Amino acid sequence: MKSNTIILVVDDEEQNFDVIEILLFKEGYTLHFAQNCDIALDFIEKNKVDAVLLDVMMPEVNGIEVCRRIRANRQLGYIPIVMVTALNTKEDLAQCLEAGADDFISKPVSGVELRARVNSMLRIKHQYDALQNSLQLRExxxxxxxxxxxxxxxxxxxxxxxxxxxxxxxxxxxxxxxxxxxxxxxxxxxxxxxxxxxxxSDKMVIEPEEVILGEIIESVLEDFNFLAESRKIQIINDVAPLTKKVYIDKQVIRRVLDNLVSNAIKFSPANSLVKLCVEYPENIQARIKVIDQGKGVSDNLKQRIFDKFEIGQVVKGISQTGLGLAFCKLAINAHQGQIFIQDNQPQGTIFTIEL
Incomplete structure (x- = not known):
């Protein structure tokens, strides 16, 4: 949001800051004023700054040197710097760019140009931040x-x-x-x-075939029976009729059920139940429910629980990669179905698949 966007204006003349503040007033940015190099560097180190408007002609330490010092601090990350200058020779502008500036604007400052250049720099900053977050998330x-x-x-x-x-x-x-x-x-x-x-990557071709869903579920529960017993959890199979056939990719749906049952067991307390139910409504092939008695999922988290790398609430001692439910969502979407989450009363979670 723009109200959370912090722009630092570095200028030795406070009236110049007042002019920029008026020109950017309608944009809703949060503007801060620094009168010299030391104040500017101290503010940048202590706050998340989205862009810097930097006057070139300042006494003691000029704007070009301030720009160099900002760029020299690797811990600050990338902050767009726009030089505000009365200088207009190519040599002067080249000096600004060589010092690490991203753009410049000439005095007297035009409101239209200022807003356009600031917005352009902020778009780049937001793209940079998103990329850095993505890289950190991947790591x-x-x-x-x-x-x-x-x-x-x-x-x-x-x-x-x-x-x-x-x-x-x-x-x-x-x-x-x-x-x-x-x-x-x-x-x-x-x-x-x-x-x-x-x-x-759209390289996965779903290969549906006619299979007995009950047999797949029995196989899943058999594989997880030892894990459930070791955690003192009882698994209940509520599938009827066992001979009912559906048209699905057997391998992919099997992996979906593996993920859901594994999660249900991992996040359930000892001496609780994990239940698998299957219904066969007239309007769809099947409705599968994996029900547990764990801590449940908050309403806020339900909106993003199927996002890639979303691990929700961290639980000590339980491995969480944030990939299992994202995979389930992609797999069910590929079957033209849907998967969603509901509360289990009085406690726990219900993951429902409709195929």
Whole structure:
């Protein structure tokens, strides 16, 4: 919002600031005044500045040197700098650009030109900030995915050591199940990443076939049964009739259900229920519900829970990459269906898929 846009005007004459403030009044920006280099640099270091209007002809430290010092501070990130100058020779303007300025405007200042140049610089700044946020988000998500992969690999390697040297058969069996579960989680994460990348690039071709939905759900619940038992969670299968057929891409929908059931188990407390229900209304193929008794999702978060890299509420001890639900959304959209979230009463969440 413009009211949150901070513009710093650096000029040794306060009346020049007054003129700029009048010319930009209707834009709704928040303007601040700095009378010299030290005040300007101190303000920029302590505040998130969106653009700087910098007078060239100032005593002691001129605007060109101020510009150089701003650019020399790598911690400030990119801030558009517009030089305000009475100088108009090509050599003077070249000096401004070489010092790191992005644009310039001549005195006396024209209101139309000032607003146009400031708005242009702000567009660039906002694009830069969005790109930096995206890059940081990708880096953070990459670290989280790497962490998830590492945890599952460590579990598998540890299980291998116990199988190799251990003598307790019951302990061997337990670790064999843990290894299998870790391997399945790795496969789920890898498959989701690959399918999502294909869906986003329009290179994924959905290959629907006639399948029995109940059999897919039984297979999903069987695979997650050990994980649920280890967390003291009971899974309930409420699918009828089991022989009902639907026309879907079996592999893709299986991965969707894997993600939803995995999330339901991860975010549910011990001694709670996770329930899968399937209905077959007349107007659609099927309605699938994954119901848990976890903490639930706030109304604000429901609006963005399916966005890529959105992890919502951070829960200690639970891996969250923000990719699973984004994948589910893309996959269901590719089937011309819909997926949405509702509250489960008295506590928990209901994820509903309509195909």
């Amino acid at each position: 953070d998500m990459g670290n989280m995915i790497f962490h998830d992969f590492s945890n599952h690999l460590v579990s598998i390697l540890l299980g291998c050591e116990i199988l190799r040297f251990g003598k307790n058969e019951s302990r061997k069996e337990k670790h064999l199940q843990l290894m299998e579960n870790s391997a399945k989680q790795l496969q789920l994460l890898t498959d989701s990443l690959l399918i999502m990348a294909k869906l986003e």
